[in-house]
Amino acid sequence: MKTLTINECAEQLKNADNILILMHRSPDGDAVGSGYALAYALRSIGKTAQPVCSDNIPPKYSYITNGLDVQEFEPEYIVTVDLADTQLFGDKLIQYKDKVDLCIDHHPSNTGYAKYGIVDGSAGACAQIVKKVISAMDIPIDKNIANAVFTAISTDTGCFKYSNADAESYQMAAEMVTCGADSFFINRLMFDTKSRSRLELERLALNSLKYYNDEQIAVIFITKEMLERSGADDNDTEGISGIPRQIEGVKIGITIREKEENNFRISVRSAGDIDVSAICTQFGGGGHKAAAGCTIITDTLSDAERQITNAAGAVL
């Protein structure tokens, strides 16, 4: 993949038409925001452009997607946004895996599957790069683009709480608010709304909370029975593993999730300097220093609990 500058990306897009914009499967706020921001921008200068995804876009993003009618055309130029690897194209888009003209991404792990690309690992959200390309095309930021870019930045930085929220993230958020982004509506929808089944799962998980090692380790459980009782699905489990680590004084937060018979998925989170990936590699897993995971195969939940809390206790 040949690396381009922001201006070179802008130049390529200005010279192209009938542009298909690919988003990754299981699309999140940055995928949807990046894809739609670029589509709105390209259409505003008369291009035919359509964002596409193998999976349905979750209805909570409808305030972004509703303003764009579907254009059907024979694609002449193919762009990917926030798409690190062709494995994330999904069934419907895998046909394009060797045909991507331009890749705009912020994952350092990007596999370089496109002809041309820009990969900036320092960008909090991929949409921050997309926005720079849009501005390099001299396209004004309208309300639709502003909502899309703001959503991407806010969701990918966990409402500005993650370490990837840098000065540019705040700066660009300010610009998007000035250009009409409904920041209050968006942040409330994304971060202050829970499904009833999610809240019920949280309640059951909190009821299972246990402490180890002078309350420096906190453990919660998500059993198959809890999932059934709460009616929770995979979307509802997102973020649950962050709960035990939030507790003041807890250094290691552990979530044990019963996946199949004898199969327990373990998430480990560090609240401080402890490297929890070292705990997980002992069980064949891995991850980052502050967030890692592994699978333990054993007969009972309580044995999985014993194994992981012993390993965690040993590093304290």
Add this chain to the structure above:
Amino acid sequence: MKTLTINECAEQLKNADNILILMHRSPDGDAVGSGYALAYALRSIGKTAQPVCSDNIPPKYSYITNGLDVQEFEPEYIVTVDLADTQLFGDKLIQYKDKVDLCIDHHPSNTGYAKYGIVDGSAGACAQIVKKVISAMDIPIDKNIANAVFTAISTDTGCFKYSNADAESYQMAAEMVTCGADSFFINRLMFDTKSRSRLELERLALNSLKYYNDEQIAVIFITKEMLERSGADDNDTEGISGIPRQIEGVKIGITIREKEENNFRISVRSAGDIDVSAICTQFGGGGHKAAAGCTIITDTLSDAERQITNAAGAVL
């Protein structure tokens, strides 16, 4: 109170010395951030200046307060920050209630108790005004000032989630990050850390969750027994009343807190367009459209529940 411009405030402060900066009792992030930002700034140009408060400053703000040693002096010029009313001075500071030279505030309800003042109700945090005054004095923003101002903006906007987070809030946050504010550390400490007793109170409150009117009304309870069992204090109850309103589909979220015998404090939150202050005024309470409260005097918790859910159901 004579209204001053930002530049006139800056001029007054440049001509003053031995400056006492008053913060309101029960100090929050905006009070502490505004008071300390101004003190750091004034000391950096050689002034003697000290922020003071009737109550102890919560230890979680020590990263702001630690950098400033205590100066004792006979005050010649008295400033208040984020202080709407002399009733909020508290016991130790009430002696200054008729002696305030300059008031910097963002509460439209400010009672105008000072000789001079600037009250800008459009500012998300009082520290946004303080920062402008500091810049008008041509004082560079160092890391201490940046941490103080960032904390004030982030906490007063609920980590950029409340409707008062505007373009200026994001813009100033970007500037503070560029000037060295530890935004990740601050947001994590303020928004991603819970005391064990708070989490236990949340667990008990979630266990009490009930729905009314086709799940459009959700109610949680905080009884004296729950407070005792969890060991939670008043700090730990902050934000609990936001929980029922978070639930998807819920239009009115109600929290019923047992205060004293036969005395129940009711918080009502609206997730949409319903004006919940109209519900609370029926019981002699009041508040805003989206957040209101009242007290119901009755024999039993269940009667308080019956009264408030009936009143809420009637407006759906």
